[in-house]
Each structure stands twice: as structure tokens, then as C-alpha cells.
Amino acid sequence: xxxxxxxxxxxxxxxxxxxxxxxxxxxxxxxxxxxxxxxxxxxxxxxxxxxxxxxxxxxxxxxxxxxxxxxxxxxxxxxxxxxxxxxxxxx
Amino acid sequence: xxxxxxxxxxxxxxxxxxxxxxxxxxxxxxxxxxxxxxxxxxxxxxxxxxxxxxxxxxxxxxxxxxxxxxxxxxxxxxxxxxxxxxxxxxxxxxxxxxxxxxxxxxxxxxxxxxxxxxxxxxxxxxxxxxxxxxxxxxxxxxxxxxxxxxxxxxxxxxxxxxxxxxxxxxxxxxxxxxxxxxxxxxxxxxxxxxxxxxxxxxxxxxxxxxxxxxxxxxxxxxxxxxxxxxxxxxxxxxxxxxxxxxxxxxxxxxxxxxxxxxxxxxxxxxxxxxxxxxxxxxxxxxxxxxxxxxxxxxxxxxxxxxxxxxxxxxxxxxxxxxxxxxxxxxxxxxxxxxxxxxxxxxxxxxxxxxxxxxxxxxxxxxxxxxxxxxxxxxxxxxxxxxxxxxxxxxxxxxxxxxxxxxxxxxxxxxxxxxxxxxxxxxxxxxxxxxxxxxxxxxxxxxxxxxxxxxxxxxxxxxxxxxxxxxxxxxxxxxxxxxxxxxxxxxxxxxxxxxxxxxxxxxxxxxxxxxxxxxxxxxxxxxxxxxxxxxxxxxxxxxxxxxxxxxxxxxxxxxxxxxxxxxxxxxxxxxxxxxxxxxxxxxxxxxxxxxxxxxxxxxxxxxxxxxxxxxxxxxxxxxxxxxxxxxxxxxx
Numbered sequence: 001x002x003x004x005x006x007x008x009x010x011x012x013x014x015x016x017x018x019x020x021x022x023x024x025x026x027x028x029x030x031x032x033x034x035x036x037x038x039x040x041x042x043x044x045x046x047x048x049x050x051x052x053x054x055x056x057x058x059x060x061x062x063x064x065x066x067x068x069x070x071x072x073x074x075x076x077x078x079x080x081x082x083x084x085x086x087x088x089x090x091x
Numbered sequence: 092x093x094x095x096x097x098x099x100x101x102x103x104x105x106x107x108x109x110x111x112x113x114x115x116x117x118x119x120x121x122x123x124x125x126x127x128x129x130x131x132x133x134x135x136x137x138x139x140x141x142x143x144x145x146x147x148x149x150x151x152x153x154x155x156x157x158x159x160x161x162x163x164x165x166x167x168x169x170x171x172x173x174x175x176x177x178x179x180x181x182x183x184x185x186x187x188x189x190x191x192x193x194x195x196x197x198x199x200x201x202x203x204x205x206x207x208x209x210x211x212x213x214x215x216x217x218x219x220x221x222x223x224x225x226x227x228x229x230x231x232x233x234x235x236x237x238x239x240x241x242x243x244x245x246x247x248x249x250x251x252x253x254x255x256x257x258x259x260x261x262x263x264x265x266x267x268x269x270x271x272x273x274x275x276x277x278x279x280x281x282x283x284x285x286x287x288x289x290x291x292x293x294x295x296x297x298x299x300x301x302x303x304x305x306x307x308x309x310x311x312x313x314x315x316x317x318x319x320x321x322x323x324x325x326x327x328x329x330x331x332x333x334x335x336x337x338x339x340x341x342x343x344x345x346x347x348x349x350x351x352x353x354x355x356x357x358x359x360x361x362x363x364x365x366x367x368x369x370x371x372x373x374x375x376x377x378x379x380x381x382x383x384x385x386x387x388x389x390x391x392x393x394x395x396x397x398x399x400x401x402x403x404x405x406x407x408x409x410x411x412x413x414x415x416x417x418x419x420x421x422x423x424x425x426x427x428x429x430x431x432x433x434x435x436x437x438x439x440x441x442x443x444x445x446x447x448x449x450x451x452x453x454x455x456x457x458x459x460x461x462x463x464x465x466x467x468x469x470x471x472x473x474x475x476x477x478x479x480x481x482x483x484x485x486x487x488x489x490x491x492x493x494x495x496x497x498x499x500x501x502x503x504x505x506x507x508x509x510x511x512x513x514x515x516x517x518x519x520x521x522x523x524x525x526x527x528x529x530x531x532x533x534x535x536x537x538x539x540x541x542x543x544x545x546x547x548x549x550x551x552x553x554x555x556x557x558x559x560x561x562x563x564x565x566x567x568x569x570x571x572x573x574x575x576x577x578x579x580x581x582x583x584x585x586x587x588x589x590x591x592x593x594x595x596x597x598x599x600x601x602x603x604x605x606x607x608x609x610x611x612x613x614x615x616x617x618x619x620x621x622x623x624x625x626x627x628x629x630x631x632x633x634x635x636x637x638x639x640x641x642x643x644x645x646x647x648x649x650x651x652x653x654x655x656x657x658x659x660x661x662x663x664x665x666x667x668x669x670x671x672x673x674x675x676x677x678x679x680x681x682x683x684x685x686x687x688x689x690x691x692x693x694x695x696x697x698x699x700x701x702x703x704x705x706x707x708x709x710x711x712x713x714x715x716x717x718x719x720x721x722x723x724x725x726x
Contacts, residue, residue: 008346009334009371018370057561057605058330065351065673069564082349086559086602087334087342 001026001077003033008084011050011059015042024075030054030061031071033081050083060086101310102164102621103127108206108228110221112294113154113213117221117228122207128626129710131618131636132163134190135589136208137179138643141188142714144210147650147721151183151286152268152293154214160259160299161208162198163591164622167307167385169319171326172596174198174385176259176276177588181651182285183293184270184446184501185522185546188647191273191287192550194384194392194593195280200257203303215295220260222252223301233297238263240439241275248300249277260298261288262441264489268292269499271446271488271524275438279408280384280392283443285523285545286501310623318617322600325613326388329603335595336381339391340412344369347412348420351532351673352558355420356475357452358518358663361529361671365425369415377427379406384593391595400428410434410444413549416527417448422455422481429478433485440489446501449524451484453502454494456516463509469493518661521546521653530664532674533557533567535576538684542577542658542699544644550594552581555601562606568673570680574687583607585644586637590614639709642701645694646714649723655699658685695725 006019015038022037034051035044051071053059061068062082063075075081100122109118130139137159144157158180165173176198182189201209204225218233231251236244241262248258257277264272265288272288275281291297309315326332334342347353348366355363367373377397383390393409410418410430414437418430437444451473457463458473465472469487471494473480487495497505502517502524518525523546530537539552556576557567565576587597592614601610611630618627626632648657664679689696693705703724706715718724 009338009342012372018372053330056330057602060346060559062346062350062673065349065671066567067350067560067564069560082346084346085334085342086330086561087338087340087346 003075003077003079003081005033005038005081005083008082009087010085011083014046014050028075029071030068030073030075033075034071058086060084100124100127101623102168102307103132104202104205104207104305104307106206107208107210108223109210109212110228111213112211112215112219112230112296115215115230128624129636130640131589131627131633132207133161133175133177133589133591134179134585135636135640136161137177137190138188138640138647140208140210141179141181142643142647145181149181151181151186151290154212154294156181156212156290156293158211158287158290159208160201160211162202163589164307165617166591167199167202168309168315168621169386170315170617171319171322172384172387172389172593173591174387175591175593176201176282177591178274178282178287180285180287180290182523182545183268183289184286186651187521187545187653188644189285189287189545190644191282191284192588193274193276193280193282195257195276195278196385197257197259197276197301198591199385200303201301202307203305204301205303205305209299211294211296213294218295218297220248220298220300221296222256223299224252225303225305236297237266241279241441242439244298245277248298252300253302256300256302258298258300260441261291261296262439262489264288264440264442265292266297267491267499269442269489269491270501270504271443271450271499272441273443275441278382279438281438284445284548288441309621311620315617315620318613318620322613323388325600325603329599331599331602332389335389335391335599338371338375338378339393339409341374341393341409341415342371344374344412344415345371347527347558350558351669351671352528353416353420354527354529356423357421357456357516358525358529358661359456361669363420363423363425366420368425368427369419377409377431382408387593387596389595389599395431397428397431402428402432405432405435407431407435408438413526414444414448417445417452418481421448421452423475424478424481425476426478429482433482436482436485436489442489445526446524447485447488449518450488450498450502450505451481453505453516453518454484454498455480457509457513460516462511462513467494515662518663519547520660521657523547528558529669529674530660530679531669531677534570534679534684535565535573535580536567537660537664537679538573538577538688539581541660541681541685542688544641544648550584552577552584553594554580555598556580562601568677570683573684574689574691577688578691581641582634582637583611584637585640586611586633587614589636589640590618590633635709639711642706642709643711643714645701646706646711646718649700649718650721655685655697658699698725700725
């Protein structure tokens, strides 16, 4: 199955691209996506750093517009992921 | 009654300045110890002074109307981000209590001049500005600058006073009593919402300029210095620091759209073509310079330069997140240059960008539905997405020109005047135009829109738990437990706003600590080190003051006749399901959420009025007595 991953802010800068389609296996978790799939493209160190930033709540991952809070989250075919540094809005 | 552990008022300036524009009299009174202990400062001072001084039913635009400008015991110290000026008044837009806040340097300068608050009453015979130089207070003729934009006014006042004077002024919007007019500082920070500018305009008050040379004396300066160093370290390691510093609130326009918080086309939809123009790397290209408020290393303000298009050459303060939305997606506009130009017009004319954009979106929907025509809009074809219509309507509202004269009354009154079912498309709560979050996509946040004492404000209960999932995640679409989450957030904001802090700073520090409790504990320690007031040592007391302030503000509205039926959101959110992921199919469950919220608040379920028990628990027995005397207290 395929998932679409979009990056914003420093995540986009580090990864070096704004979006990417990834072919993943059924039952793939967000953790697998970071370590296995993203790692093969952007390098293991960077993908691990991104996963750790997510665990520290410095990076937010939204799957189909809903934030997720666990690397155990299971992805589904056609999911759209947005990976962005935490930030906030106001007037 | 607990007595103050320390009699001398450390941290505070020790005096409140009362300005009566009718008699041109300036009076300095000692800052009351009880006020200090019970309400800390800033929003707390404002709520209490307004409750005491403003008779129920007072016309906000009458000479009897009172405005309170406040800051806090931490303002003007080395503590980070305590630069806010708080304006409390009865709003001409909503008829309710109002608190509006802006950054910049005015508050610190006014503290240096030796004041903890400025209370403004009366009406000057002719255009006036007030010049405060430490103890000297002068009422000066403002005829020369009347009719001028904010920047022109600041320039002229600085010529007549001092180059370094800090100025809070109104523009032509406030002079013309535009109901969404605001106060604007010399560096374009604005207590923007609720019509504060109209209150000044009605008083013939063009500006207040201030220069001060004093410094607050602290109770334990060494201890305070240590706490500031701790704060700076927490800021530096906070994951929010870098995004805020690099791009301010602009860093989240695109991601919030994805999270479904970003309504489009006057809240009719949640999708927009070409939304990619708000990606951070696109917005970053416009940034020329970082600017900050007094004593704040975050420096979230940005100066933008436009180099192409019809507005090329423009250099001005950037549009914040809400302004991008109000001038952009809610009007279907994706032309960033036009949005920036409209933003600049609002700053110079002195009107609220959120309400202004919301009103333009309202007009565009009325035009689409055929409720208003080109003829009634002075020849404007108000089609969705037309940047020229946006700019022209903003100008007309600010100057009350043509149809702008009706729109300048705000969406509620404009809809009444227009008739023909227009009120269905007025997107507001209590008359305050709604900002950039869809209540169906974050229920506790939406509940705060509905119940807020100032109407549809995002800042009264900005719900970080739902919107960002920080410091812990709550499902934004769940209904259960949202009364508690909404109350907790509103009370925390009221608490740190009584300490005069900036909302962005709280987010940065909380992200750095990873917990709200640690942030509130830091505030308590900083307040104690600055003031020596024993009660402030305990973070639970700071929370209590937050709840006290929130309930007092509620009581002000109760006295003005507000009840449960004003805790309301437009029908669109209650009946039309949210059209796309992530909140697809969601509506806003208003009545259920209100019941839950009132129960948690200890308010009467039927009327939404605080009970005597709750008010007494918060040390507000006198407030309960007055409401009872007026027959407003639930049995």
C-alpha cells in the first residue's frame, strides 16, 4: 500500500523535500515508517532523529488531518501524513 | 482576613493614574493592597476596577464609560515577555465586558513612569492627547493630528514630546466610532478586538504618549535573577522557540488548515484551492526583519517586504495567523500581497483585522446568495476571492464610506440593517466576529467561543491540548470531558494574564518544561520573588485568582443582562456537518457541552449564572450580594 508524507518547516529542510510517496507493507506503523521506510531514503540517522523529535512532542504528525500521539499508530492505504514542527497561532 | 506579609509594594509601581477627560484632571492614587492581593495585576486589575466603577447599562460610548489600561508587577522587569498592555472596557460591539491585549513597549514605559494602571473616564471637549512624563500629566490639543493615520499621529506626537515616547493611538477608524476600531501602538501592536478604538474616539482621545525613568524595586532581586535565567534556558530548549522566532504565527497557517481548524468561505466550507501559498517556506521569503516586544527574546514579530504585484514596495508589519485567515481563506482570497495591503490599512486606520476580514467574508456570502447586490455595495461585485474587493471594503469600513457605514457596525448590526435573512450568515458569538478556528473540529475550543465573556475570541480559551496535542493530547472531536478542559484552559489563561504575560510565551515555556504545572509554579515563584506577597508563592493561589477573575468577568455580563441564551454559536455549526477530514460529519453539540461546562464551573445550569456558593468560594461575596440585590442571582 502507499502513503503520502508531507513535510513543513525544518522537517522539510532536513529531509530536503516537501513531500514523498512511500510504498509500505500492510500493518505498517508510524514507527516503522520513520525507521524502515523513511530511513532508506533520507538516511537512518535523520529518520531516527525525526522519530525522537516526535516522541519528545517537538514534531507533530497528523494523519488525514488528525494529530496522532503514538509511534504504534497503524497506517492505512492512501493515508496522508503531515509532519511539522510544533507551533501555535494567535492574533 | 490575611494581612500582607510585606507592607511595601515591591514589584509594583505603587500608583494608579486616573484620567478624567471632561475636567482634564489627572489624579494619582495609591494602588490598593487588597486589589493587589486578590487580583495580582493586568487583567485581574481591569476586571475588578471595571466591576467597581462601571454602572450596569452604561453606554460604552458615553462619557461615563470607563476604560482601564493595565500591566503587571512583572512588567518592566528582566522577566521575559511581560510586555502586554491590557485594555478592559465595555464593548460597543458586544455590549459585554471586554478584555483586549497587545504587545510592544507601551506597558513597560508606563510602568517606568510610575503607574500600575491608567483609568480613563469622561469626554474631552475637543480632540486631545495625554502626555505622561513620569509624574507630569498634560492634556494636549490633538486637533492637528485628528483625521490622521496611526503612523502620522505617532510622528506628530513624538515631534511635540520626545522622540523616545511610547504611544498608543487611534486612527480614523476610532475617530469615526467604527465598532471594530482598535488601539494601535507606535510599533503596530494592537489590543485589537472589541472596539476599544471607538471608546477612545467617543472620548475625543486620540492618543496617550508616555515616557518614564523609574524602575520597579524587587523584593528578592537575586532570587528573581535566578528565575529569569531559568526562564531563558527553558525558552532556549523549547521546541516552540525556533518556529516562533523564525516565522511567528505564520508558521502554522498551512498546518492548521490540514488539521481542519481553518474555515473557508465565511465558514461555509473548510477547503480552498491554492492553499499552498501559506506553506512556511513561501511566507518566509517575505520576511525582512525580526521585531520583538519589550523584554522578549522570542521576537515573533516580522517585517514584510513586497517586491512584486500592484503593492510592490510595501514594507510593513506582517499579517499574523488570524489576519492571513480573515483576509484570506474566509474570503476565498489567496493573494498574499493583497492580504498584506489590507492588513496594513487596518493597522494604519486602526481597525481589527479579524473582524474586518470576517465582515468581508460575510458580504461575499450575501452577494453570492443574492441578498445584497452590486448596487447596494457601491458598485462592487463582491465575488469570492477578489483581492480588490477585499482591499476596497476594508477601506470603506475604516472610513465609514458608502456601504462601509453599515458594515462598520459589525456583522450583527449590519445583518439587522440589511435584513432579508442576512443574520444567518453573520458568523459571530455575542456580536464578536469569529476568528480562524472551526468549533466543530475542536470542541473545547468551540465551547470557549460560545461561553467566552467577550464573545467569539480564540485567545480567551486557546486550547493547546486539542489544537496541538500539547502538553498532552485530548481528542479534539470528543465531547466528554470538554467542559472541564474548557474551564481549565480559560482559568489558566486568566491566571497568567493577571500576571500580565503573553500567550505565546506561555506556550513556549510550557513546551520547554513539558508541563503546565511547572509553568504555573514558575509564575508563582517569579511573582513572589518580585513582590514578596506570601499568597503568590503558591501556584494553587495563582490558579484560584484565574478562576476568580473569570467569574468576576462573568458577573459583569450577568449584571448587563447576559444569560445562557447568549452562550451561543451560529446555526451553521449546530446543523451543517463539517465537510471534510479530519472532522468530517461533525457538528457542534452546543446544549450538551454547555450543561457539562456549567456543571464543572459551579454555575446554574438553567441560566449560566455563577451561584452564590461558587462566588463565595472564590472570595467574591460582595459580587454575589450585588447580583442578589439586582435579582440576578439564581435561587
